Amino acid sequence: MPNPLTGDFEAVLQVSGATINRLLASMHQNASAKPNLPSFPHSVRMRVGDNRAIDGVRGSADVQVSVPHVELIHGVTDRFILEVGIRAWYRPDPGTSPLPTFIHGTVRAEYRIRDIDPACRGWAKRAADYLWIRVVRDSVRFEGTAQEDESVLGGGISILPVDTAVVDAANMAKITKQIAGLLATRFEATPHPVSNRFRRGLLRSLNAPIGGSAVVTPIGLSGEPAGNIASVNNLLLEGADLAVAIDVGYIMSIVNPALDAIKTFSKTVKVHVSTPWPAPDIDTVYHAGLHPPKVAWQAHGSYAVFNIKVSGWATTRSILANATFDVEENIFLYFDSGAGRLWLSPGSPGVKVHSSGLGSGEVASAVRDAVVKAVGPIVTAACAQAQPTLDGMTTRTQELSEQLQTLDDQATLGLDQAQFVKDGIVLRGWIGLESRHGLMVKFKKTVQQDGHSALESWIPGGRIDKFEWSWTWTGSGKPGKATYDDRFLLRRPGGRVGRWGMALDLQMPLPGLDGWGTVCLKIKGVRVDSVTGQLVAVESTKRCTRFGLNISDALDQGGRLFLRDMPELSKRVPFPELSLVRAGVASDATRMANTLLLYVEEAWDEETASALKGGLEACGRYDAGLALLVLFREGLLAAAGPRLMAMVEEFARELGIAALVNEDVRGGWSRSLSLRSGTAGPAWGLISPEGTVTWTHQGHISPEHLTEALDSHLRRSPDVSPVEFRQSPEIGRQISSTALHPGFFELVESPCPPPPFGRLGGSESIVAFVQKDSASSHAQLRALTSKYEQREGEPGPVVVVVVDGADEREAEALKNQLGFDFVTLPDPVGTITDRFGIGIWPTTITLDRVGTISGLETGVMAAELDDGVGQTEAAE
């Protein structure tokens, strides 16, 4: 009769379904980051139908793939269910059969282990050594949604009424067929070489409503496992990751070596019996022997006992009485969960001697003493002999962890429970895996420049359920929001492209595509807990990308040129307290265009607008990209900012040119271009992609003159496209404690160590990057003072203030002016500031106690947005 624990086998191993899924989650997490480990991709770009189109479907697809999930089927030996979430953006090749653009849902398919036909080419000698799993085509199911791209339908197109249920069903069938085709062909598993131990029929799935699921495989402890795997029916895990069950019969069989010594027990016992005088004392020899022992397995849950009963005899040829005796010895088997070891511990033998006749008392006593003296060492030696076998697990742990680490380089494993039952032992253990990585929020512009794609955003070991987009404009545009669950795209319907490369007549323009601004994304979803294997809800922080004017860095030789950070308008920050953003912080030097700078001293007048319109329209340079930068005298926008900006931007939109309206902060622009201020008239300048000033003009200009200047001085370049700002240091980056040391890279010996922040400080640190004459920087310093100023006896973070462009005296003056007591570092030529990649002032960085950036804030602290679009990022 099969053992309830191990069936026909000496032992079985069970691994929980949750553990398998945790390992799959590790593989999903491995993607790209750990190329040496097997991985499961989180996103792919692929072609569909190139070699053999199914139903005429051919095209390109970008696909996000969730963590896979295996569902074990109870009682089967050759199949399992695989589930994976997908989110696809499909683009058909022109003229091919359509498929919905946005496909989102769960693919569920049954896979079966198949034999390889030795007749297959090249497999004659190898077929038996491989396992091959193949999808069961008919089992493939797709449940989800399939939507057409409404953005390409455009406005004004009437769609005939259709039965949406019929269309949906047809689409689902079509998608399912495509997926089934792909799984059966393109994504077919390659045969996997396996040892005999894992051949078909030696793996069985168990799945019960109570008890969970597991894969079970037999273990042959004394040879190859023999028996029927179907005889193993019971789940033994009880919440553990793995369980090993050993048949009591096998356990008893290993007791035999210990009993061998007992079986051969033979002893002579000298007995001296004193007799009353004048009878002589009797000295004789008893010959002792044992009958075959009886061993019983007594399970007590947390431990077990090998109960050994032996009877024997002691006889003599003298007149003294013979004796018989019974020995009962208990060997305790228990599990030390702390050490992860099984221990054998012998008890004291119990000996009962039966004797009657002459000298029976002495005989019994002597025999008892002799038996006790003989049996004790035998049992102790047997336990000692078995112990190394038990200890094998502890000495092998490291080696075995390394095997698991071929899947997850942080994997560890151990046994921490044992249950002793009448049918044997169940050892239970755990498999520890790497904890989950942080959520990755990444997006970039589509190749077609018609949207932002978050294809490469992912939740390691998890699944994204929602994309929450938000955006603000640098200027007068309205902020917006959009939330999607079926697509990773933030896409807007296309429009006509103007001669300067900007889209016209758009219903939903987006920053980064149609102008400058900030796009933010937050993702929400679930991930497989690395410990429990359960899906737990997670969400990222909001990650924002600024898209800005791609103006050359070279222009600001001799000092930085600033613009006001207009997205801050939405925070209702007083205009002078808007952050300062450095011009030329765009990262893509290859896509820089020309910039026509129009400096407006007083007001936007008709004559200027007319010259601009006429000059741009007649320009013959179609090979040169051009942006328009309209700068008002500093202070002018404080009063009429939004209205004036909206007016100029609307004017530029009609011309199809990208325009940025701002102020000549600190007069830096007019000074750099040698434009005269105070003349009441406009001034003009052309800045080349390389950052050189190729033309300037003071005062009003005729359209013809402007055209001539553009034709002559524009440099060939791509059209203007908003580019991603060179980002400040990213969350998670480790900052060296020497990073605030001004001369660190200059090999200048300093009499002082670097300021104690980050790892040196041993506590949280705040580093604020400010400008000395900036109202926004001053406001931020006041806010920091209010929040972090040290109070007597109260520990707080180290706050370091880096004053860009200030010398020692100016930094000290700022400190006195605002009355703060932070560590203040002058940064006269921006060495420290540039080292951190700061482009916006104020920028405030929070470092954790080991010097990792855990928070990043631009602008004035605690300036909350009404629309929920903020510029604060924090580590997850």
Added chain:
Amino acid sequence: MTYWAFVLTPLVVLLIVLLFRFVGCSDFEGADPPPPPRYRDYIMGEPNNPGPVKNTNVKPSSANVIAYWRLIDAAGAVEAKDEKGFQNGQYKEGFGIPPVPGSEGAPGSFLTGQKALIVTDPTTMCRFFNGAYVLVAYKKNLYTPEFTLEAWVDIRWGQNVVDFEHTLFSAGGFYDMPFDLTTTKAFHGFRVFADEENRWQMRIWPSTTNVFQSRPLVTRDGKTHIAVTVQKDGAVGPNKKVVLYVDGKVTGIGTVGFYSLPEHAPLLIGVANGSNDPVNDPLKPTQPMLCLVQEVVLHSKALTQEEIENHVDINKIN
């Protein structure tokens, strides 16, 4: 026994998990987009994918390609191969073009082995048209009432060289049609050229005025795509709408009342014909283009802006 358990545990897990490795193997194409189609394949409607073009709904097709001269034939080649097989061109060199008012002089040679203008064929060398030219002999159906003519060029004459015209394409002249006794001499054909101010322009005969009011300056410092389309303007009547594209952008739109096809005249690439009569008089090359020319395609329809944008996009990939 515990030893066996520990050996087997990772093996079982490994086995089960490794069964899923297939999804992470080379079968998946990874996060990189598929390689772009070759420019030539795209033009000929043979791409295995549309590539990263802006207008993905445009299906490339060679159905409307009359002829496609890549002009990448090896040095010494006599014929300019037509990928469509309609009519090969002939490389003409070995003569000089004297400078005359309105035309620069040139030695009348090709400089082969020039850097390719097509990014998908970086090792393919093209030619500098240094006064030499390609002659495509007339063949029935070479010219159609609606057409597109496009090419990639790299201008090599100086920015300050003005008052000369440089002709990229010319066909026709002032002549009477052979075998047609009902006609008298008249202007037939067209010419695409850079005018004396170095702006792209076109003339479509019999009108003797230039087509475009808005004339884009020729592009320097690298390759540029130039295309002209001629199509019926309106449902009835002979009017033609002519559109000039530079690097996929509409830079000029003009209308002509009539387009007289240059029947019996050759198509010249790289020069104009100084002789009035292209049929009976010896060809007299003039107004040399002095640039690199590659991928000349003649279509029998006016391509849409989307189609032309895609032709530019396909060659933007680096």
